[in-house]
Amino acid sequence: MKPATRYFLASSGLVSFLLLWEGIARSGWVETHLLPPPFSLPETLVSEIKNGFWQAMVMASLRHYAVGFLLGSTLGVTFGVAVALFPRVEASQAWLARIFRPIPPLAWIPFAIIWFGISETAAAFIISIGIFWINYFTAMAAVQAVDKDLIEVARAFGHRSFFALLRKVILPGAAPGILSGLRAGLGQGWMTVVAAELFGIAGIGQRMIEASGLLASKVVVLYMFSIALLYGVSDYIFVRIQSKILEWQR
Amino acid sequence: MAAVIRTQDLAVSYDGRTPIFYGLDLAVEEGELVTVVGVSGAGKSTLLRVIADLIPSFRGSVKVEHPRQDPTRRQIAMVFQAANLMPWRRVGDNITLGLEGIEVSENVKRERIDWTLKLVGLEGYGDRWPYQLSGGQRQRIGIARALAVDPDILLMDEPFGAVDAITRTGLQAELLRIWAETGKSILFVTHDIEEAVYLGDRVVLLGDRPGRIVQEYPVTIDRATRRESAEFARKVEEVRAGLQAAIQSAAAKSGPVAS
Numbered sequence: 062m063k064p065a066t067r068y069f070l071a072s073s074g075l076v077s078f079l080l081l082w083e084g085i086a087r088s089g090w091v092e093t094h095l096l097p098p099p100f101s102l103p104e105t106l107v108s109e110i111k112n113g114f115w116q117a118m119v120m121a122s123l124r125h126y127a128v129g130f131l132l133g134s135t136l137g138v139t140f141g142v143a144v145a146l147f148p149r150v151e152a153s154q155a156w157l158a159r160i161f162r163p164i165p166p167l168a169w170i171p172f173a174i175i176w177f178g179i180s181e182t183a184a185a186f187i188i189s190i191g192i193f194w195i196n197y198f199t200a201m202a203a204v205q206a207v208d209k210d211l212i213e214v215a216r217a218f219g220h221r222s223f224f225a226l227l228r229k230v231i232l233p234g235a236a237p238g239i240l241s242g243l244r245a246g247l248g249q250g251w252m253t254v255v256a257a258e259l260f261g262i263a264g265i266g267q268r269m270i271e272a273s274g275l276l277a278s279k280v281v282v283l284y285m286f287s288i289a290l291l292y293g294v295s296d297y298i299f300v301r302i303q304s305k306i307l308e309w310q311r
Numbered sequence: 312m313a314a315v316i317r318t319q320d321l322a323v324s325y326d327g328r329t330p331i332f333y334g335l336d337l338a339v340e341e342g343e344l345v346t347v348v349g350v351s352g353a354g355k356s357t358l359l360r361v362i363a364d365l366i367p368s369f370r371g372s373v374k375v376e377h378p379r380q381d382p383t384r385r386q387i388a389m390v391f392q393a394a395n396l397m398p399w400r401r402v403g404d405n406i407t408l409g410l411e412g413i414e415v416s417e418n419v420k421r422e423r424i425d426w427t428l429k430l431v432g433l434e435g436y437g438d439r440w441p442y443q444l445s446g447g448q449r450q451r452i453g454i455a456r457a458l459a460v461d462p463d464i465l466l467m468d469e470p471f472g473a474v475d476a477i478t479r480t481g482l483q484a485e486l487l488r489i490w491a492e493t494g495k496s497i498l499f500v501t502h503d504i505e506e507a508v509y510l511g512d513r514v515v516l517l518g519d520r521p522g523r524i525v526q527e528y529p530v531t532i533d534r535a536t537r538r539e540s541a542e543f544a545r546k547v548e549e550v551r552a553g554l555q556a557a558i559q560s561a562a563a564k565s566g567p568v569a570s
Contacts, residue, residue, distance in 0.1 A: 220411070308440075309398055309441075
Protein backbone atom coordinates (compact mmCIF):
# COMPACT_ATOMS: atom_id res chain seq x y z
CA MET A 62 0.00 0.00 0.00
CA LYS A 63 1.21 3.48 -0.84
CA PRO A 64 1.76 5.77 2.15
CA ALA A 65 -0.71 8.26 0.68
CA THR A 66 -3.41 5.60 0.37
CA ARG A 67 -2.77 4.51 3.91
CA TYR A 68 -2.96 8.06 5.15
CA PHE A 69 -6.21 8.62 3.27
CA LEU A 70 -7.83 5.44 4.60
CA ALA A 71 -6.72 6.12 8.17
CA SER A 72 -8.03 9.68 8.18
CA SER A 73 -11.29 8.78 6.46
CA GLY A 74 -11.83 5.99 9.01
CA LEU A 75 -11.49 8.51 11.81
CA VAL A 76 -13.68 11.13 10.12
CA SER A 77 -16.44 8.58 9.33
CA PHE A 78 -16.38 7.40 12.92
CA LEU A 79 -16.78 10.95 14.21
CA LEU A 80 -19.53 11.76 11.69
CA LEU A 81 -21.44 8.59 12.51
CA TRP A 82 -21.14 9.32 16.19
CA GLU A 83 -22.22 12.93 15.74
CA GLY A 84 -25.14 11.81 13.57
CA ILE A 85 -26.42 9.28 16.08
CA ALA A 86 -25.95 11.71 18.95
CA ARG A 87 -27.95 14.41 17.16
CA SER A 88 -30.64 12.14 15.78
CA GLY A 89 -32.43 12.11 19.09
CA TRP A 90 -32.38 8.28 19.26
CA VAL A 91 -30.29 8.43 22.39
CA GLU A 92 -30.17 11.05 25.10
CA THR A 93 -27.13 13.33 24.93
CA HIS A 94 -25.90 12.43 28.38
CA LEU A 95 -25.66 8.80 27.25
CA LEU A 96 -23.82 9.72 24.08
CA PRO A 97 -22.50 13.29 23.95
CA PRO A 98 -21.92 14.55 20.41
CA PRO A 99 -18.17 14.77 19.62
CA PHE A 100 -18.41 18.21 18.02
CA SER A 101 -19.42 19.58 21.40
CA LEU A 102 -16.08 18.58 22.85
CA PRO A 103 -14.09 21.73 21.87
CA GLU A 104 -16.65 23.81 23.69
CA THR A 105 -16.38 21.55 26.73
CA LEU A 106 -12.60 21.81 26.60
CA VAL A 107 -12.74 25.60 26.52
CA SER A 108 -15.02 25.72 29.51
CA GLU A 109 -12.88 23.21 31.44
CA ILE A 110 -9.80 25.29 30.68
CA LYS A 111 -11.58 28.54 31.61
CA ASN A 112 -12.60 27.26 35.01
CA GLY A 113 -9.07 25.93 35.48
CA PHE A 114 -9.98 22.28 35.91
CA TRP A 115 -8.33 20.87 32.83
CA GLN A 116 -4.85 22.27 33.55
CA ALA A 117 -5.02 21.40 37.22
CA MET A 118 -6.19 17.83 36.64
CA VAL A 119 -3.78 17.13 33.80
CA MET A 120 -0.87 18.50 35.81
CA ALA A 121 -1.86 16.46 38.85
CA SER A 122 -2.16 13.28 36.83
CA LEU A 123 1.12 13.97 35.06
CA ARG A 124 2.78 14.34 38.44
CA HIS A 125 1.49 10.98 39.70
CA TYR A 126 2.37 9.45 36.41
CA ALA A 127 5.91 10.84 36.30
CA VAL A 128 6.74 9.82 39.86
CA GLY A 129 5.20 6.37 39.39
CA PHE A 130 6.97 5.92 36.09
CA LEU A 131 10.38 6.91 37.44
CA LEU A 132 10.01 4.81 40.55
CA GLY A 133 8.66 1.72 38.82
CA SER A 134 11.12 1.92 35.93
CA THR A 135 14.19 2.49 38.08
CA LEU A 136 13.40 -0.35 40.46
CA GLY A 137 12.18 -2.65 37.69
CA VAL A 138 15.26 -2.23 35.53
CA THR A 139 17.63 -2.46 38.49
CA PHE A 140 16.11 -5.66 39.83
CA GLY A 141 15.67 -7.14 36.37
CA VAL A 142 19.33 -6.58 35.53
CA ALA A 143 20.49 -7.93 38.90
CA VAL A 144 18.37 -11.06 38.55
CA ALA A 145 19.74 -11.72 35.08
CA LEU A 146 23.34 -11.27 36.21
CA PHE A 147 23.41 -13.12 39.51
CA PRO A 148 22.04 -16.67 39.64
CA ARG A 149 21.77 -16.49 43.42
CA VAL A 150 19.63 -13.36 43.27
CA GLU A 151 17.56 -15.04 40.57
CA ALA A 152 17.03 -18.13 42.70
CA SER A 153 16.15 -16.23 45.84
CA GLN A 154 13.47 -14.15 44.16
CA ALA A 155 11.97 -16.84 41.91
CA TRP A 156 9.03 -17.78 44.15
CA LEU A 157 8.47 -14.24 45.35
CA ALA A 158 8.10 -13.03 41.78
CA ARG A 159 5.73 -15.89 41.04
CA ILE A 160 3.51 -14.89 43.96
CA PHE A 161 3.51 -11.13 43.53
CA ARG A 162 3.57 -10.88 39.75
CA PRO A 163 -0.09 -11.90 39.14
CA ILE A 164 -1.48 -9.38 41.65
CA PRO A 165 -2.89 -6.52 39.54
CA PRO A 166 -1.76 -2.99 40.46
CA LEU A 167 -5.32 -2.02 41.35
CA ALA A 168 -5.49 -4.73 43.98
CA TRP A 169 -2.90 -2.69 45.86
CA ILE A 170 -5.30 0.24 46.24
CA PRO A 171 -6.49 -0.74 49.75
CA PHE A 172 -2.92 -0.99 51.00
CA ALA A 173 -1.91 2.18 49.18
CA ILE A 174 -4.62 3.99 51.14
CA ILE A 175 -3.74 2.30 54.43
CA TRP A 176 -0.06 3.13 54.04
CA PHE A 177 -0.14 6.52 52.34
CA GLY A 178 -3.70 7.79 52.86
CA ILE A 179 -5.60 9.49 50.04
CA SER A 180 -2.42 11.09 48.76
CA GLU A 181 -0.39 11.64 45.68
CA THR A 182 2.11 9.15 47.03
CA ALA A 183 -0.60 6.49 47.02
CA ALA A 184 -1.41 7.16 43.36
CA ALA A 185 2.24 7.11 42.35
CA PHE A 186 2.74 3.88 44.27
CA ILE A 187 -0.08 2.11 42.45
CA ILE A 188 1.11 3.36 39.07
CA SER A 189 4.65 2.23 39.80
CA ILE A 190 3.63 -1.37 40.48
CA GLY A 191 2.49 -2.22 36.96
CA ILE A 192 5.47 -0.40 35.49
CA PHE A 193 7.83 -2.21 37.83
CA TRP A 194 6.83 -5.66 36.61
CA ILE A 195 7.00 -4.81 32.93
CA ASN A 196 10.50 -3.41 33.31
CA TYR A 197 11.60 -6.16 35.61
CA PHE A 198 10.84 -8.87 33.07
CA THR A 199 11.97 -7.06 29.94
CA ALA A 200 15.25 -5.93 31.53
CA MET A 201 15.91 -9.45 32.75
CA ALA A 202 15.26 -10.95 29.32
CA ALA A 203 17.29 -8.22 27.62
CA VAL A 204 20.36 -8.84 29.78
CA GLN A 205 20.08 -12.60 29.39
CA ALA A 206 20.03 -12.15 25.62
CA VAL A 207 23.26 -10.12 25.47
CA ASP A 208 25.70 -11.78 23.09
CA LYS A 209 28.18 -13.77 25.21
CA ASP A 210 30.77 -13.51 22.45
CA LEU A 211 30.85 -9.74 22.89
CA ILE A 212 31.58 -10.22 26.58
CA GLU A 213 34.50 -12.43 25.63
CA VAL A 214 35.71 -9.78 23.16
CA ALA A 215 35.61 -7.14 25.87
CA ARG A 216 37.53 -9.43 28.20
CA ALA A 217 40.10 -10.17 25.52
CA PHE A 218 40.66 -6.44 25.12
CA GLY A 219 41.33 -5.91 28.78
CA HIS A 220 37.91 -5.12 30.23
CA ARG A 221 37.68 -7.74 32.89
CA SER A 222 36.08 -6.14 35.92
CA PHE A 223 32.37 -6.58 36.51
CA PHE A 224 31.63 -2.88 36.19
CA ALA A 225 33.67 -2.51 33.02
CA LEU A 226 31.74 -5.36 31.42
CA LEU A 227 28.46 -3.94 32.68
CA ARG A 228 29.20 -0.54 31.25
CA LYS A 229 30.83 -1.58 27.99
CA VAL A 230 28.80 -4.61 26.97
CA ILE A 231 25.88 -5.64 29.13
CA LEU A 232 23.99 -2.36 29.43
CA PRO A 233 24.52 -1.19 25.84
CA GLY A 234 23.66 -4.67 24.59
CA ALA A 235 20.52 -4.80 26.68
CA ALA A 236 19.53 -1.21 25.85
CA PRO A 237 17.10 -2.05 23.03
CA GLY A 238 15.19 -4.46 25.27
CA ILE A 239 15.29 -2.17 28.29
CA LEU A 240 14.03 0.75 26.23
CA SER A 241 11.14 -1.25 24.81
CA GLY A 242 10.24 -2.20 28.38
CA LEU A 243 10.30 1.46 29.39
CA ARG A 244 8.04 2.26 26.48
CA ALA A 245 5.57 -0.47 27.40
CA GLY A 246 5.60 0.90 30.95
CA LEU A 247 4.87 4.36 29.61
CA GLY A 248 1.62 2.99 28.18
CA GLN A 249 0.81 0.83 31.19
CA GLY A 250 1.20 3.92 33.41
CA TRP A 251 -1.66 5.74 31.68
CA MET A 252 -3.88 2.70 32.13
CA THR A 253 -3.49 2.78 35.89
CA VAL A 254 -3.25 6.52 36.46
CA VAL A 255 -6.99 7.03 36.06
CA ALA A 256 -7.92 4.04 38.20
CA ALA A 257 -5.51 5.19 40.90
CA GLU A 258 -7.28 8.55 41.06
CA LEU A 259 -10.81 7.16 41.15
CA PHE A 260 -10.76 6.92 44.90
CA GLY A 261 -10.40 10.65 45.40
CA ILE A 262 -6.86 11.75 44.63
CA ALA A 263 -7.02 14.92 42.55
CA GLY A 264 -6.41 14.21 38.87
CA ILE A 265 -8.07 13.20 35.64
CA GLY A 266 -9.63 10.09 37.14
CA GLN A 267 -11.19 11.99 40.01
CA ARG A 268 -12.61 14.65 37.66
CA MET A 269 -14.11 11.94 35.46
CA ILE A 270 -15.88 10.17 38.30
CA GLU A 271 -17.12 13.55 39.58
CA ALA A 272 -18.48 14.47 36.14
CA SER A 273 -20.14 11.12 35.62
CA GLY A 274 -21.92 11.55 38.96
CA LEU A 275 -23.41 14.76 37.53
CA LEU A 276 -24.19 13.00 34.22
CA ALA A 277 -21.80 15.48 32.55
CA SER A 278 -20.77 12.83 30.06
CA LYS A 279 -19.25 15.45 27.74
CA VAL A 280 -16.66 16.10 30.41
CA VAL A 281 -15.98 12.39 30.79
CA VAL A 282 -15.40 12.00 27.06
CA LEU A 283 -13.20 15.09 27.05
CA TYR A 284 -10.89 13.56 29.65
CA MET A 285 -10.91 10.21 27.88
CA PHE A 286 -9.54 11.94 24.82
CA SER A 287 -7.15 13.96 26.95
CA ILE A 288 -5.61 10.71 28.17
CA ALA A 289 -5.28 9.48 24.60
CA LEU A 290 -3.58 12.75 23.71
CA LEU A 291 -1.20 12.67 26.68
CA TYR A 292 -0.29 9.09 25.93
CA GLY A 293 0.24 9.90 22.26
CA VAL A 294 2.50 12.84 23.07
CA SER A 295 4.56 11.01 25.69
CA ASP A 296 4.97 7.97 23.44
CA TYR A 297 5.99 10.17 20.53
CA ILE A 298 8.64 11.93 22.62
CA PHE A 299 9.88 8.61 23.96
CA VAL A 300 10.19 7.07 20.52
CA ARG A 301 12.19 10.09 19.36
CA ILE A 302 14.61 9.70 22.27
CA GLN A 303 14.72 5.94 21.79
CA SER A 304 15.62 6.13 18.13
CA LYS A 305 18.34 8.65 18.98
CA ILE A 306 19.85 6.27 21.52
CA LEU A 307 19.48 3.26 19.23
CA GLU A 308 20.86 5.09 16.23
CA TRP A 309 23.27 2.19 15.79
CA GLN A 310 20.48 -0.19 14.89
CA ARG A 311 19.42 -0.69 11.32
CA MET B 312 65.38 -16.31 18.43
CA ALA B 313 63.33 -16.10 21.56
CA ALA B 314 59.96 -17.71 21.88
CA VAL B 315 57.24 -15.13 22.61
CA ILE B 316 54.71 -17.82 23.44
CA ARG B 317 55.63 -21.11 25.04
CA THR B 318 53.21 -23.67 26.37
CA GLN B 319 54.44 -26.67 28.30
CA ASP B 320 52.46 -29.80 28.99
CA LEU B 321 49.31 -27.72 28.61
CA ALA B 322 45.94 -29.39 29.19
CA VAL B 323 42.47 -27.86 29.28
CA SER B 324 39.25 -29.48 30.32
CA TYR B 325 35.84 -27.84 30.46
CA ASP B 326 34.18 -30.47 32.62
CA GLY B 327 37.16 -31.19 34.87
CA ARG B 328 37.54 -34.74 33.55
CA THR B 329 37.85 -35.17 29.79
CA PRO B 330 40.58 -32.91 28.46
CA ILE B 331 40.08 -31.03 25.19
CA PHE B 332 43.80 -31.43 24.63
CA TYR B 333 46.73 -32.44 26.77
CA GLY B 334 50.51 -32.46 26.85
CA LEU B 335 50.64 -29.57 24.46
CA ASP B 336 54.09 -28.08 23.91
CA LEU B 337 54.05 -25.21 21.49
CA ALA B 338 56.47 -22.39 20.93
CA VAL B 339 55.98 -19.36 18.72
CA GLU B 340 59.19 -17.49 17.96
CA GLU B 341 59.36 -13.73 17.80
CA GLY B 342 58.12 -12.54 14.43
CA GLU B 343 56.97 -15.98 13.40
CA LEU B 344 53.63 -16.73 11.74
CA VAL B 345 52.44 -20.13 12.94
CA THR B 346 49.23 -21.64 11.61
CA VAL B 347 47.21 -24.30 13.36
CA VAL B 348 44.93 -26.76 11.59
CA GLY B 349 43.22 -29.72 13.11
CA VAL B 350 40.43 -32.12 13.72
CA SER B 351 37.35 -30.26 14.87
CA GLY B 352 37.05 -30.50 18.61
CA ALA B 353 40.79 -30.87 19.08
CA GLY B 354 40.86 -27.51 20.82
CA LYS B 355 42.21 -25.04 18.26
CA SER B 356 40.11 -22.15 19.56
CA THR B 357 40.62 -23.27 23.12
CA LEU B 358 44.37 -23.06 22.64
CA LEU B 359 44.11 -19.41 21.60
CA ARG B 360 41.78 -18.66 24.49
CA VAL B 361 44.18 -20.11 27.02
CA ILE B 362 47.01 -18.04 25.63
CA ALA B 363 44.79 -14.94 25.71
CA ASP B 364 44.02 -15.66 29.36
CA LEU B 365 40.30 -16.11 28.69
CA ILE B 366 40.13 -19.55 30.26
CA PRO B 367 40.76 -19.48 33.98
CA SER B 368 41.67 -23.09 34.68
CA PHE B 369 44.18 -25.27 32.91
CA ARG B 370 47.08 -27.54 33.74
CA GLY B 371 50.65 -27.08 32.61
CA SER B 372 52.09 -23.70 31.81
CA VAL B 373 51.57 -20.86 29.37
CA LYS B 374 54.34 -18.30 29.12
CA VAL B 375 53.94 -15.12 27.16
CA GLU B 376 57.03 -12.93 26.91
CA HIS B 377 56.76 -9.26 27.78
CA PRO B 378 59.82 -7.81 26.14
CA ARG B 379 58.72 -4.19 26.21
CA GLN B 380 56.83 -2.53 29.00
CA ASP B 381 54.84 0.16 27.28
CA PRO B 382 51.65 1.51 28.87
CA THR B 383 50.18 2.46 25.50
CA ARG B 384 50.23 -1.08 24.14
CA ARG B 385 48.92 -4.49 25.01
CA GLN B 386 51.05 -7.58 24.65
CA ILE B 387 48.40 -9.77 23.04
CA ALA B 388 45.40 -9.07 20.89
CA MET B 389 42.90 -11.46 19.42
CA VAL B 390 40.92 -11.55 16.19
CA PHE B 391 37.75 -13.58 16.43
CA GLN B 392 36.06 -15.89 13.97
CA ALA B 393 32.99 -13.70 13.75
CA ALA B 394 34.16 -10.10 13.74
CA ASN B 395 32.11 -9.53 16.89
CA LEU B 396 32.11 -5.78 16.66
CA MET B 397 30.05 -3.98 19.26
CA PRO B 398 27.10 -2.84 17.14
CA TRP B 399 26.48 0.20 19.35
CA ARG B 400 29.95 1.60 18.76
CA ARG B 401 30.99 3.37 15.63
CA VAL B 402 33.84 1.72 13.73
CA GLY B 403 36.41 4.06 15.28
CA ASP B 404 35.18 3.35 18.80
CA ASN B 405 35.28 -0.36 18.09
CA ILE B 406 38.89 -0.03 17.05
CA THR B 407 39.86 1.76 20.26
CA LEU B 408 38.10 -0.77 22.52
CA GLY B 409 41.41 -2.17 23.71
CA LEU B 410 42.86 1.30 24.30
CA GLU B 411 40.26 2.17 26.91
CA GLY B 412 41.65 1.54 30.33
CA ILE B 413 45.27 1.94 29.29
CA GLU B 414 47.03 5.23 29.26
CA VAL B 415 46.40 6.61 25.85
CA SER B 416 45.46 10.17 24.98
CA GLU B 417 42.60 11.03 22.64
CA ASN B 418 45.19 12.09 20.09
CA VAL B 419 46.90 8.73 20.14
CA LYS B 420 43.50 7.06 19.84
CA ARG B 421 42.73 9.05 16.73
CA GLU B 422 46.15 8.24 15.29
CA ARG B 423 45.64 4.55 15.95
CA ILE B 424 42.24 4.64 14.27
CA ASP B 425 43.66 6.29 11.16
CA TRP B 426 46.71 4.06 11.10
CA THR B 427 44.84 0.76 11.49
CA LEU B 428 42.07 1.76 9.08
CA LYS B 429 44.80 2.45 6.56
CA LEU B 430 46.45 -0.89 7.27
CA VAL B 431 43.23 -2.78 6.61
CA GLY B 432 42.32 -0.62 3.63
CA LEU B 433 39.24 1.08 5.07
CA GLU B 434 40.39 4.68 5.41
CA GLY B 435 37.61 7.09 6.28
CA TYR B 436 35.30 4.42 7.71
CA GLY B 437 35.76 5.51 11.33
CA ASP B 438 32.38 7.19 11.70
CA ARG B 439 30.29 4.39 10.26
CA TRP B 440 28.18 1.96 12.22
CA PRO B 441 29.05 -1.74 11.99
CA TYR B 442 25.70 -2.52 10.31
CA GLN B 443 26.78 -0.34 7.41
CA LEU B 444 29.71 -2.63 6.62
CA SER B 445 29.88 -5.86 4.63
CA GLY B 446 30.98 -9.07 6.33
CA GLY B 447 34.49 -8.77 4.92
CA GLN B 448 34.77 -5.15 6.02
CA ARG B 449 33.64 -6.04 9.53
CA GLN B 450 36.26 -8.74 9.65
CA ARG B 451 38.89 -6.19 8.69
CA ILE B 452 37.72 -3.88 11.47
CA GLY B 453 38.13 -6.84 13.82
CA ILE B 454 41.73 -7.01 12.65
CA ALA B 455 42.15 -3.24 12.99
CA ARG B 456 40.83 -3.45 16.56
CA ALA B 457 43.51 -5.99 17.37
CA LEU B 458 46.26 -4.00 15.66
CA ALA B 459 45.22 -0.79 17.41
CA VAL B 460 46.72 -1.92 20.72
CA ASP B 461 49.96 -2.46 18.79
CA PRO B 462 50.42 -5.96 20.22
CA ASP B 463 53.54 -8.04 19.84
CA ILE B 464 51.39 -11.11 19.48
CA LEU B 465 48.29 -11.56 17.36
CA LEU B 466 46.02 -14.51 18.01
CA MET B 467 43.70 -15.16 15.10
CA ASP B 468 40.82 -17.62 15.37
CA GLU B 469 39.64 -18.57 11.86
CA PRO B 470 39.41 -14.88 11.08
CA PHE B 471 38.58 -15.40 7.41
CA GLY B 472 36.31 -18.40 7.86
CA ALA B 473 33.09 -16.48 7.40
CA VAL B 474 33.95 -14.47 4.29
CA ASP B 475 33.67 -15.39 0.63
CA ALA B 476 36.62 -16.85 -1.27
CA ILE B 477 37.61 -13.68 -3.12
CA THR B 478 37.48 -11.51 -0.02
CA ARG B 479 39.44 -14.17 1.80
CA THR B 480 42.27 -14.15 -0.73
CA GLY B 481 42.43 -10.37 -0.40
CA LEU B 482 42.47 -10.50 3.38
CA GLN B 483 45.20 -13.15 3.39
CA ALA B 484 47.39 -10.96 1.22
CA GLU B 485 46.69 -8.00 3.48
CA LEU B 486 47.54 -9.98 6.57
CA LEU B 487 50.89 -10.99 5.07
CA ARG B 488 51.58 -7.38 4.15
CA ILE B 489 50.70 -6.16 7.65
CA TRP B 490 52.79 -8.93 9.17
CA ALA B 491 55.75 -7.98 6.99
CA GLU B 492 55.31 -4.30 7.87
CA THR B 493 54.86 -4.71 11.60
CA GLY B 494 56.92 -7.81 12.38
CA LYS B 495 54.37 -9.17 14.82
CA SER B 496 54.25 -12.75 15.98
CA ILE B 497 51.07 -14.43 14.82
CA LEU B 498 49.33 -17.62 15.87
CA PHE B 499 46.65 -18.30 13.28
CA VAL B 500 44.00 -20.99 13.57
CA THR B 501 42.18 -22.15 10.45
CA HIS B 502 40.32 -25.16 9.10
CA ASP B 503 41.56 -24.38 5.59
CA ILE B 504 44.74 -26.32 4.83
CA GLU B 505 45.68 -24.20 1.82
CA GLU B 506 45.33 -21.09 3.91
CA ALA B 507 47.49 -22.64 6.62
CA VAL B 508 50.26 -23.56 4.17
CA TYR B 509 49.99 -20.26 2.32
CA LEU B 510 50.29 -18.11 5.45
CA GLY B 511 52.44 -20.12 7.81
CA ASP B 512 56.15 -20.33 8.48
CA ARG B 513 55.08 -23.53 10.13
CA VAL B 514 51.84 -25.50 10.19
CA VAL B 515 50.90 -27.20 13.43
CA LEU B 516 48.50 -30.13 13.15
CA LEU B 517 46.29 -30.61 16.17
CA GLY B 518 44.52 -33.95 16.23
CA ASP B 519 43.49 -37.06 17.98
CA ARG B 520 41.01 -37.32 20.82
CA PRO B 521 41.73 -35.79 23.25
CA GLY B 522 43.74 -33.33 21.18
CA ARG B 523 47.49 -33.11 21.00
CA ILE B 524 50.05 -31.86 18.50
CA VAL B 525 50.29 -34.68 15.97
CA GLN B 526 52.78 -33.12 13.61
CA GLU B 527 54.47 -29.85 12.70
CA TYR B 528 55.20 -28.95 9.08
CA PRO B 529 57.79 -26.24 8.44
CA VAL B 530 56.98 -24.28 5.27
CA THR B 531 60.02 -22.71 3.68
CA ILE B 532 58.64 -21.99 0.21
CA ASP B 533 59.43 -18.47 -1.01
CA ARG B 534 56.49 -16.27 -0.04
CA ALA B 535 56.58 -14.20 -3.22
CA THR B 536 55.64 -17.16 -5.42
CA ARG B 537 54.36 -19.55 -2.82
CA ARG B 538 50.85 -20.19 -4.05
CA GLU B 539 51.91 -20.96 -7.63
CA SER B 540 54.78 -23.27 -6.76
CA ALA B 541 54.61 -27.04 -7.21
CA GLU B 542 56.05 -27.45 -3.74
CA PHE B 543 53.02 -25.60 -2.32
CA ALA B 544 50.66 -28.22 -3.75
CA ARG B 545 52.84 -31.01 -2.38
CA LYS B 546 52.92 -29.41 1.07
CA VAL B 547 49.16 -28.98 1.07
CA GLU B 548 48.77 -32.66 0.17
CA GLU B 549 51.18 -33.66 2.91
CA VAL B 550 49.24 -31.73 5.55
CA ARG B 551 45.94 -33.00 4.15
CA ALA B 552 47.11 -36.60 4.45
CA GLY B 553 48.23 -35.94 8.02
CA LEU B 554 44.87 -34.41 8.88
CA GLN B 555 43.02 -37.30 7.25
CA ALA B 556 44.95 -39.78 9.35
CA ALA B 557 44.31 -37.73 12.47
CA ILE B 558 40.57 -37.63 11.76
CA GLN B 559 40.48 -41.42 11.30
CA SER B 560 42.44 -41.96 14.46
CA ALA B 561 40.15 -39.63 16.40
CA ALA B 562 37.05 -41.38 15.02
CA ALA B 563 38.44 -44.78 15.98
CA LYS B 564 39.07 -43.57 19.53
CA SER B 565 35.62 -42.16 20.03
CA GLY B 566 34.22 -45.57 19.13
CA PRO B 567 31.45 -46.56 16.76
CA VAL B 568 28.80 -43.91 16.34
CA ALA B 569 25.68 -44.85 18.23
CA SER B 570 22.62 -44.96 16.02
